[in-house]
Amino acid sequence: MANRLTKITTRTGDKGTTGLGDGTRVLKSALRVAVIGDIDELNSMMGLLLTEPLPEDARSALTRIQNELFDLGGEVCIPGHPVLTDAHVLFLDGEISRVNADLPPLKEFILPGGSRAAACCHLARTIARRAERALVALSQSETISPLALQYLNRLSDFLFILARNLNRHAGVGDVCWRRLPLTTETR
Numbered sequence: 001m002a003n004r005l006t007k008i009t010t011r012t013g014d015k016g017t018t019g020l021g022d023g024t025r026v027l028k029s030a031l032r033v034a035v036i037g038d039i040d041e042l043n044s045m046m047g048l049l050l051t052e053p054l055p056e057d058a059r060s061a062l063t064r065i066q067n068e069l070f071d072l073g074g075e076v077c078i079p080g081h082p083v084l085t086d087a088h089v090l091f092l093d094g095e096i097s098r099v100n101a102d103l104p105p106l107k108e109f110i111l112p113g114g115s116r117a118a119a120c121c122h123l124a125r126t127i128a129r130r131a132e133r134a135l136v137a138l139s140q141s142e143t144i145s146p147l148a149l150q151y152l153n154r155l156s157d158f159l160f161i162l163a164r165n166l167n168r169h170a171g172v173g174d175v176c177w178r179r180l181p182l183t184t185e186t187r
Helices: 031-049 055-076 086-100 116-139 144-169
Strands: 017-018 025-027
Touching: 025 031, 025 144, 031 055, 055 086, 055 144, 086 144, 116 144
Parallel strands: none
Antiparallel strands: 017 025
16 A cells, blocks of 8 residues: 555545545446445455454464455456456365365255354355355456456355354354245245
8 A cells, every 4th residue: 555544534435436546536336336345344244253263274264365355355446457366266265175175065055054153154155245246247347357256256155165164163063944834824
């Protein structure tokens, strides 16, 4: 960051615009700004997840991912300035393989829940999916690095697997979906 912020309230956004990293001003309702907001929300959710008791390998991976999400937000904030590399996606691929290796195969659909850490992880996963959908929408009209799309896609997969792992670590089973019988009250 070339200029450190010394004053947070600048009043430059009072008329509904915000500055991108390249200095251009856009409406706060712009799709690019929505993507940046979704990534920021995801990063905040990761921060909440990191307040939970976690295995050290999960904490280390999530801390790295939190920093990478900040990089991704910067990439989206500066059009045409890719930051993520193949190494970022490969890291997530490695984490997915590592964490999934000890999990039993899925035989049922999983509902969000179980331990608090797993529930937070599931919420982060859904925010990652929203950020991914918004980034795909942005890519329909503007050039977006394919690695940014791959990263968010892999991240949501990792968070799903990690949620299962966190339940297992907490001694809590996955919460499985089950079809409930229809009764007269539910019709």
